[in-house]
Amino acid sequence: MADQTFKNVINGELVDSASGATYDVVDPATGEVYAHAPLSGPEDVDRAYAAAATAFETWGETTPRERSEALLKLADAMEARIEELTRVEVKDTGKPYAMTLSEELPPTIDHFRFFAGAARILEGRSAGEYLADHTSWVRREPIGVVGQVTPWNYPLAMMSWKIAPALAAGNTVVVKPSDTTPASSTLLAELAQEFLPPGVLNVITGDRDTGRALVAHKTPQMVAITGSVRAGMEVAASAAQDVKRVHLELGGKAPVIVFDDADIEKAAAGIAEAGYFNAGQDCTAATRVLVQAGVHDEFVAALAEAAKATRTGLPDDEDAFFGALNNPDQLARVKGMVDRLPDHATVATGGDLARVPGGEGGYFYQPTVLAGLQQDDEQIQHEIFGPVITAQRFTDEAEALRWANGVEYGLGSSVWTRDHGTALRVSKRLDFGVVWINTHIPYMSEMPHGGFKHSGYGKDLSVYGFEDYTRIKHVMSYYGE
Known part of the structure; x- marks a missing residue:
């Protein structure tokens, strides 16, 4: 009542x-x-x-x-x-x-x-x-x-x-x-x-x-x-x-480019945090990861472990990192995007409604990692707006940039690498209003936030x-x- x-x-x-x-x-x-x-x-x-x-x-x-x-x-x-x-x-x-x-x-x-x-x-x-x-x-x-x-x-x-x-x-x-x-x-x-x-x-x-x-x-x-x-x-x-x-x-549909020389452990932890914060209901969320072939499998495994360690729960659960999705329509959208996963893709972890004691009527979804997706898949091209992170395997910088820019959005993005030249070169060529380097999602009052396209x-x-x-x-x- x-x-x-x-x-x-x-x-x-x-x-x-x-x-x-x-x-x-x-x-x-x-x-x-x-x-x-x-x-x-x-x-x-x-x-x-x-x-x-x-x-x-x-x-x-x-x-x-x-x-x-x-x-x-x-x-x-x-x-x-x-x-x-x-x-x-x-x-x-x-x-x-x-x-x-x-x-x-x-x-x-x-x-x-x-x-x-x-x-x-x-x-x-x-x-x-x-x-x-x-x-x-x-x-x-x-x-x-x-x-x-x-x-x-x-x-x-x-x-x-x-x-x-x-x-x-x-x-x-x-x-x-x-x-x-x-x-x-x-x-x-x-x-x-x-x-x-x-x-x-x-x-x-x-x-x-x-x-x-x-x-x-x-x-x-x-x-x-x-x-x-x-x-x-x-x-x-x-x-x-x-x-x-x-x-x-x-x-937004933020690309997160992880190069072979990135610190995999730190990248996986940082990207999971930036992808699952607010249940992924953020236009700049780190939910579209492009990983270079040399570290792809290692990174996806590390990201899946980070997802498994991420907890969803009721508002009073002090250990919960994120809560319910905002409304039933959004929960249905997230569930539908995962349920329609193409045959060439796999669920590395998650992929279903989350069971939260005391929140049986709430709109909870598991922290999820999807692997093996291709550039034209709807899960890559369209906002999921939920606790779902996708991973694609790229070979070189040119391919990473082509895929990163190959969506209709242009809000946030990030680059993960130890190479300063790579970071600056890629940040210049990313067609997004915000580019983070070796981090993702922080903002402050002094810096502008807004996108392109x-x-x-x-x-x-x-x-x-x-x-x-x-x-x-x-x-x-x-x-x-």
């Missing part, structure tokens, strides 16, 4: 949907409904955007110092309630509590502090006289009202990636979290009302129709989404009708992500007689 009801946050108030409609929110670790959330419709989208548009008239005029101080206070409030935020996030996602508390919440809070600082150091090109009797300078200004859609794999973290730079730049925001994970987004918006004027940050929950209404609305000057390639294409097509700016962080465009994090939420204006003044 559901025992909790979430609210939209519109114009500084916690409100139900205009129609009163709600939908069920499910705990992935048990498969049981534990809450309800507003099923927002067009009227709710109108109200949220109207509030954001009104708020922009004053928030857009605030000084960088004022915006910075507000974000720093919000970060402090989040830190003071970090355990509560973690519990809320875990209930929505099925993640292990200890892992979420230590690995996800601290960087999420840090993003607000980073962009609070970035608000005060925004720079333009130098002013000068580029035409006789005229002085020119460049202004960076907030875009205005921004609509954002965030995903279910990292609800709170991805929300921070979106709203922190937007708010720091002076924009106002309307966010729709994934329908399966509304809890932490609404709590964060509720916390923020103490430090932000009403209407600056609004959160509305709902389904895909809610998201479509948010993107298609006439008010926002920019829409940003973290989601699937299909969703990104729909957003871009819809936004084109109003020539809105679009920021897309979409899917079907992985989208625009950057999250860093000053590049900050600048994405500004517009450039040239001002020229005549000073002649």
Whole structure:
């Protein structure tokens, strides 16, 4: 029985949907409904955007110092309630509590502090006289009202990636979290009302129709989404009708190239960690490994052992490295991709639903390693988005690069080798927005995150992500007689 009801946050108030409609929110670790959330419709989208548009008239005029101080206070409030935020996030996602508390919440809070600082150091090109009797300078200004859609794999973290730079730049925001994970987004918006004027940050929950209404609305000057390639294409097509700016962080299929001279033990351990973190539900997860022929068999064996040592379990299991998949559709997708394995491929370990005591109704899957796959197989070409790592055998650098780049995605990648020249040469030729060398998946506020090709465009994090939420204006003044 559901025992909790979430609210939209519109114009500084916690409100139900205009129609009163709600939908069920499910705990992935048990498969049981534990809450309800507003099923927002067009009227709710109108109200949220109207509030954001009104708020922009004053928030857009605030000084960088004022915006910075507000974000720093919000970060402090989040830190003071970090355990509560973690519990809320875990209930929505099925993640292990200890892992979420230590690995996800601290960087999420840090993003607000980073962009609070970035608000005060925004720079333009130098002013000068580029035409006789005229002085020119460049202004960076907030875009205005921004609509954002965030995903279910990292609800709170991805929300921070979106709203922190937007708010720091002076924009106002309307966010729709994934329908399966509304809890932490609404709590964060509720916390923020103490430090932000009403209407600056609004959160509305709902389904895909809610998201479509948010993107298609006439008010926002920019829409940003973290989601699937299909969703990104729909957003871009819809936004084109109003020539809105679009920021897309979409899917990935990260190649992980392991050369013969790599430290196999360290590579296997590092790749297993980067592949199974968050149950592989990460667009940059290390789940597509290309291994040079000389060490292929040894590496696959080591990776299988690392997988066997990786534990999935309930959120309160302190030994669990990852928890349940987010929803039954995602579990069915992962299971289907493994069940349809072609005859030339094998399951080195795993390959089935995981049995978790106390989580019989949850969406758990074993840490899995698949070997013998070929470049055109669907398991190589398409996101599995689960705790499944694939392995391919390559012969030389040229083949590794051809296969690595031979997918529609271009988000994250990594190279594992002791040879400095190989690492630099391959990192240059990988057609991906992020390349790690002898590591995979770490990120920080100071460095940009974003991809190429079907992985989208625009950057999250860093000053590049900050600048994405500004517009450039040239001002020229005549000073002649």
